[in-house]
Amino acid sequence: MPKVAVVTGAARGIGAATARRLATDGFTVVVADLDEAAGKDTVDAIVAAGGQAVAVACNVADEASVDAAFERVAAELGSVDVLVNNAGVLRDNLLFKMSVEDWDTVVSVHLRGAFLCSRAAQRYMVKQKSGKIVNTSSVSALGARGQANYSAAKMGIQGFTRTLAIELGPYGINVNAVAPGFIVTEMTDATAARVGVSPEDFRKAAADITPLRRVGEPADIANVVSFLVSENASFVTGQTIYVDGGRKL
Incomplete structure (x- = not known):
């Protein structure tokens, strides 16, 4: 039977691209999102391409x-067999404007979410003595104006990843993280709107200060996740891989 990969926040963006890539790799993919109906487009795309997926x-x-x-x-x-903790939200604001609700929402979805899903997944992975967990961090973990909540959660993900690698390694479970840079998604387009510029100008400004002189696409992250959950990465664990075109700040 095909191995099963659960991808959270897989209805769109990086999550959807990751779900499609893992289906291409031969996994049966679980498209997990707040609303089961929201995952229909991702599931349909996977099935149309000959893969297997459920929402x-x-x-x-x-x-x-x-x-x-x-x-x-x-x-x-x-x-x-595989868990990709990708679900996320933004509630950006400067510290003096940030509400407790903004803080709690972001930390809950990113950090509490990764904890709850990893804890649930490891119950099955430990029994079978194998598994792969990939958590989504961000370059914002290194600090980003207006993102105290998001930055704290994403750096927390890195410590969480390292700790799970230590705890779960003896059971044959690899735990790693990817830290995307600027990726073209609905989320980054929403950030552009918040700061009052067009998505195109926002992307160009980011590309201009990125060594590779382009911004990332969701597939750039999906490709790295694909590697981390493959047997080619069987001796890689506890790592955070920055996928940012060379620009961390």
Whole structure:
């Protein structure tokens, strides 16, 4: 039977690209998102290309929702072999304007979400003595104006990744993180709108200060995730790989 990969926040952007890539690699992909219907386009694209995928509703910040989602995956598909913690939100603001709700929402989705999903997935991975977990950090972990909540959560992901690698390594489970730079997504387009520039100008400004002189596409991240969950990366664990075109700040 094909191995099963769960990708959270897979309805669009980096998550959708990752889900499509892992399906191409031969995984049965679980497209997990807040609303099961939201994952339909990603599932349809995978199936149309000859892959296998199902959509599953999962609020990554809610313990009961996460546990129910993973129980369903294990019951219907037989295993949980790969987890990609990708779900995320933005609530950008300068510190003096940032509300407690803005802080809690971002930390809950990114950090609590990665914790809850990883804890659920490892229950199955430990039993089978194999598994791959890839967490999504960001170059913003190194600091970004107006993103105290997001930066803190994304740096937290890196410490979380290193710790899980230590704890889960003896069970044959690899845990790594990817840290994207500027990637063309709905999220970065929304940031452009927030600062009052067009998406095109926003992308060009980012490309101009990136050594490779371009911004990233979701597939650039998906390709690295594909490597990290493959047997080619069997001795790689506890690492955060920056995928940023050479620009970290």
